[in-house]
Amino acid sequence: xxxxxxxxxxxxxxxxxxxxxxxxxxxxxxxxxxxxxxxxxxxxxxxxxxxxxxxxxxxxxxxxxxxxxxxxxxxxxxxxxxxxxxxxxxxxxxxxxxxxxxxxxxxxxxxxxxxxxxxxxxxxxxxxxxxxxxxxxxxxxxxxxxxxxxxxxxxxxxxxxxxxxxxxxxxxxxxxxxxxxxxxxxxxxxxxxxxxxxxxxxxxxxxxxxxxxx
Numbered sequence: 001x002x003x004x005x006x007x008x009x010x011x012x013x014x015x016x017x018x019x020x021x022x023x024x025x026x027x028x029x030x031x032x033x034x035x036x037x038x039x040x041x042x043x044x045x046x047x048x049x050x051x052x053x054x055x056x057x058x059x060x061x062x063x064x065x066x067x068x069x070x071x072x073x074x075x076x077x078x079x080x081x082x083x084x085x086x087x088x089x090x091x092x093x094x095x096x097x098x099x100x101x102x103x104x105x106x107x108x109x110x111x112x113x114x115x116x117x118x119x120x121x122x123x124x125x126x127x128x129x130x131x132x133x134x135x136x137x138x139x140x141x142x143x144x145x146x147x148x149x150x151x152x153x154x155x156x157x158x159x160x161x162x163x164x165x166x167x168x169x170x171x172x173x174x175x176x177x178x179x180x181x182x183x184x185x186x187x188x189x190x191x192x193x194x195x196x197x198x199x200x201x202x203x204x205x206x207x208x209x210x211x212x213x214x
Contacts, residue, residue: 016041020057031068032076035061039080039151047087047149051120055159062157081154084117084162088149091169092140098172107175109133110168111141119159121150132171141169 016037023029023037038061045054058081065077098106112130115123123146131138145167152159 013044016044031064031066034064035068035076035080038064043085043087043151046121046151049149051159058151058154058159059157062154077154081151084121084153084165085151086148086167087121087151090144090148092137092144092171095137095169095171098174101172101174105175106172108170109173110170111138113141113145113167113169115145115165115167116161116163117150117152117165118161119152121152121159123148123150125163129166133173134171137171144169 020034020037020041023033038057042054042057042061045051045057062077062081065075065080068076070076071079099108109132110130111128111132111134113126114129115126118124126142126145128138128142150165153162154160
């Protein structure tokens with residue numbers, strides 16, 4: 001029989017912990033290696049909503065990163081902890097339903113969101129910036145991101161809240177359906193306008209007939 005998901009997860013954690021021990025062993029451990037492994041351990045716990053267990057590993061990673069050489073001219077701790085990092089998110093069902101359609105039938109768009117990530121890595125204050133022409137899909141994207149989990153931004157070795165975080169959810173839209181809701185609204189508005197115009201003409205004709213009868 002195959003291994004259960006819990007067994008696989010436990011084995012993964014055991015190997016990560018062993019890797020962290022090896023990375024820190026020796027008289028001169030590599031700061032960048034320690035930072036990388038401790039960050040992965042922190043992410044493992046953070047993705048499982050265990051920030052209290054993730055925090056010590058993140059803090060060890062931060063400390064090690066401050067001792068490492070910059071990468072591309074940027075301090076390693078800023079590269080790892082300078083912005084929130086999405087760890088757990090379930091894409092909206094059906095986002096790629098039309099992905100295999102020809103380019104003249106379907107178009108790849110994005111639902112754009114702006115949100116805040118608190119010091120616990122939880123999502124708050126989600127706002128839709130662009131709905132990709134599908135308000136209902138955008139609403140489902142908001143529901144999905146609200147239960148996502150981030151690695152929080154760190155400042156001076158401590159997790160802090162971050163606002164103005166951007167998120168994009170791709171979606172393939174059939175070109176024939178693009179703007180469907182707007183088109184329906186315009187059609188209904190035109191029908192109403194025509195109906196009012198006909199009613200107005202009928203009232204005028206009735207008034208003129210009444211005047212002539214007199």
